[in-house]
Amino acid sequence: MERAMVPGAQAIARAAALLRLVTAAGDAGRGVQELARDADLSRSTAHRLLSALRAEGLVDQDEHTARWLPGPELFLMGSAAASRYDITHLARDIVRSLAVRTEESAFLSVRRGDETVCLLREEGSFPIRSFVLSEGVRFPLGVASAGLAILAFVPDDEVDAYLERHPELGDRWGRSHDAGALRPRLAETHERGYAVNPGLIVEGSWGMGAAVFDHAHRPEWALSLTGVEFRFGPDRLPGLGRTLLAHAHQLTTRIHSVRRR
Numbered sequence: 001m002e003r004a005m006v007p008g009a010q011a012i013a014r015a016a017a018l019l020r021l022v023t024a025a026g027d028a029g030r031g032v033q034e035l036a037r038d039a040d041l042s043r044s045t046a047h048r049l050l051s052a053l054r055a056e057g058l059v060d061q062d063e064h065t066a067r068w069l070p071g072p073e074l075f076l077m078g079s080a081a082a083s084r085y086d087i088t089h090l091a092r093d094i095v096r097s098l099a100v101r102t103e104e105s106a107f108l109s110v111r112r113g114d115e116t117v118c119l120l121r122e123e124g125s126f127p128i129r130s131f132v133l134s135e136g137v138r139f140p141l142g143v144a145s146a147g148l149a150i151l152a153f154v155p156d157d158e159v160d161a162y163l164e165r166h167p168e169l170g171d172r173w174g175r176s177h178d179a180g181a182l183r184p185r186l187a188e189t190h191e192r193g194y195a196v197n198p199g200l201i202v203e204g205s206w207g208m209g210a211a212v213f214d215h216a217h218r219p220e221w222a223l224s225l226t227g228v229e230f231r232f233g234p235d236r237l238p239g240l241g242r243t244l245l246a247h248a249h250q251l252t253t254r255i256h257s258v259r260r261r
Helices: 011-026 033-038 043-055 072-085 088-102 147-151 156-165 170-173 178-193 237-260
Strands: 057-062 068-070 106-114 115-122 138-140 195-197 207-212 218-228
Touching: 011 033, 011 043, 011 057, 011 068, 033 043, 033 147, 033 195, 043 057, 043 106, 088 106, 088 218, 088 237, 106 147, 106 237, 138 147, 147 178, 147 207, 147 218, 156 178, 178 195, 207 237, 218 237
Parallel strands: none
Antiparallel strands: 057 068, 106 115, 106 218, 115 138, 195 207, 207 218
């Protein structure tokens, strides 16, 4: 059934969008004007929805800064859902191993609809780091290396539908992310097995990603690496790719083993 045909669906979708934006900001919080802009809402509508969410304990507001923060009910709901959806306990040592082996910052991200959300970050030992990604940060599929790796392994018709839903990617993230530029990168990623983001989000900050598959062989998570450009040169990139793929395969195998029990 189409969302527009479900009574109240628009209000729920708007509230959910605000919740995602608030949780992505974490402890820093966000002001209502920023939230309204990024959710494409008027300030009054955003404030009304946030107030309703606060009454239910889903968001909170700092009394000194007036910034909106995740609320206590989100923690309780997340705890209840963790046993079904959370794989961080399976992935933590693998992410740590990836950071140790490569000396770069390593991450686990999960697909949530048309976005990826970072769940884990493990710092590498190399002293110069990229801070594009951290826990809770969201990116559209195809933008960061994790989302590029995931999108490269979904069926072609799903890729087509995704790009039709999001014609704004090029305007928001640069021409390198419009459909014409993204499709060749998806093909290259699928052929190579891992994604490479050559500083397309922040100049000089490179990323690599490899998909992790569920028991139905769908790419639902990704492991990724980020670092400064000179650490991802042609002499080092293939080795990083092999290490990344090996760790992604290890996590996929572990997920399949646990889900079969």
